[in-house]
Structure formats: structure tokens, C-alpha cells
Amino acid sequence: MFWLPLLLAGFTPVLPAASSDMPVQAARGKGIFFDTANKNHCSTCHEMEKQGTAVGPDLTKVGRLSPRAVLISMLSTRTVYVKEVELKTKEKFPAMIASENGNEIKLYDLSKMPPAPMTLEKSAIYAVRDNGTWKHPPESAGMSAEKLADVISYIRWVAFGDTKGVSPDEVKQ
Numbered sequence: 001m002f003w004l005p006l007l008l009a010g011f012t013p014v015l016p017a018a019s020s021d022m023p024v025q026a027a028r029g030k031g032i033f034f035d036t037a038n039k040n041h042c043s044t045c046h047e048m049e050k051q052g053t054a055v056g057p058d059l060t061k062v063g064r065l066s067p068r069a070v071l072i073s074m075l076s077t078r079t080v081y082v083k084e085v086e087l088k089t090k091e092k093f094p095a096m097i098a099s100e101n102g103n104e105i106k107l108y109d110l111s112k113m114p115p116a117p118m119t120l121e122k123s124a125i126y127a128v129r130d131n132g133t134w135k136h137p138p139e140s141a142g143m144s145a146e147k148l149a150d151v152i153s154y155i156r157w158v159a160f161g162d163t164k165g166v167s168p169d170e171v172k173q
């Protein structure tokens with residue numbers, strides 16, 4: 001079968017279900033991360049274990065910081081990457097720039113949910129400014145400390161194989 005050489009080469013297929021060595025809390029967090037019943041589910045905008053859409057940043061970097069630091073980065077009203085794009089037509093929207101290539105710019109329009117991928121001619125853009133309006137969803141979605149702890153424990157498990165888990169007390173808002 002075609003996948004056998006891949007398995008022999010150390011390729012592990014990513015399954016939607018939790019793998020057997022994933023701690024129970026991280027597995028619960030994974031369920032929340034990919035919960036399509038919630039329109040703000042994290043995988044609408046973040047990729048983990050090669051699933052989801054990478055609109056927002058790779059969370060395995062921030063996932064190495066303390067649970068509290070991950071929480072603060074999610075709830076911060078000051079964004080680092082999101083920009084406000086104003087077109088020459090005067091239309092303005094918050095955006096995540098995905099790539100630039102010659103005269104073209106690929107971005108996600110964050111005024112849409114799910115964020116809408118767009119390709120623009122650079123000449124159509126009037127200005128790119130710091131974001132002042134877009135807020136990260138979990139804040140408005142009001143997740144409980146228990147759920148936040150579960151999701152952050154999943155991010156930590158993916159980032160560095162953490163099995164200690166996260167106590168809800170560490171991520172109380």
C-alpha cells in the first residue's frame with residue numbers, strides 16, 4: 001500500500017482523534033480547538049498538527065511560554081500582526097497579511113468570519129496601518145477558565161510534549 005513506505009520513513013498520519021499518548025486534558029483541549037459547532041473555534045484561524053487554517057500565527061512558538069503568557073497574548077487588545085488595510089476605494093478592514101510577491105499581496109480579511117482570503121494588487125492599497133479595531137475572538141466568546149486551561153494544555157502538548165497540564169487557576173481572567 002502507498003502509505004507503508006511513509007510509515008517506514010517515520011511519517012505519522014495525523015488523525016482527528018486524540019493519539020493514545022495525549023493526556024486527557026490536552027485531548028479535551030484539542031476537541032475545543034477543532035469544535036466546528038462553535039463559529040469562533042480556534043482552527044478557523046490557527047493550524048495545529050497540520051490541520052486548520054493558518055490565518056493567525058503558529059501557536060507552537062507562544063506555546064512554549066507560561067500558560068498565563070499564552071492567555072495574555074490571546075486576550076490582549078494590542079495586536080502584533082493584524083493590520084488595518086485601507087483601499088483606494090476608501091474601504092477599510094482588519095487583515096492578516098499572508099505573503100507578498102512582486103506586485104501582489106495575499107491577505108485574510110478579518111472583517112469576515114471565517115476570514116476571507118484575498119489577493120490584491122499593491123497599487124489598490126492606499127495605506128496599511130496598525131490595527132485599532134480587531135479583537136481576538138476568545139475574549140468576546142467568553143471561554144471559561146476550565147476550557148482555556150484545556151486549550152492551552154493542548155497547545156503546550158503540541159509545542160513541547162507537555163504532560164503536566166494546566167490548572168484553571170493559572171488562567172483565571
Ligand code: HEC
Pocket residue numbers: 033040041042043044045046055056057058059061062070071073074078079080081082096115136137138151
Ligand atoms: C478569527 C480568527 C481567529 C480565531 C477564531 C482564533 N484566533 Fe488566535 N489569533 C488570530 C490572529 C489574527 C492572531 C494574531 C493577533 C496579533 O496580531 O497579535 C492570533 C493570535 C493568537 C495567539 C497569540 C499568538 C502569538 O504568537 O502572539 C494565541 C495564543 C491564540 N491566537 C490562540 C487562539 C486560540 C486558543 C483560539 C481558540 C480558542 C484562537 N486563537 C482563535 C486569529 C484567530
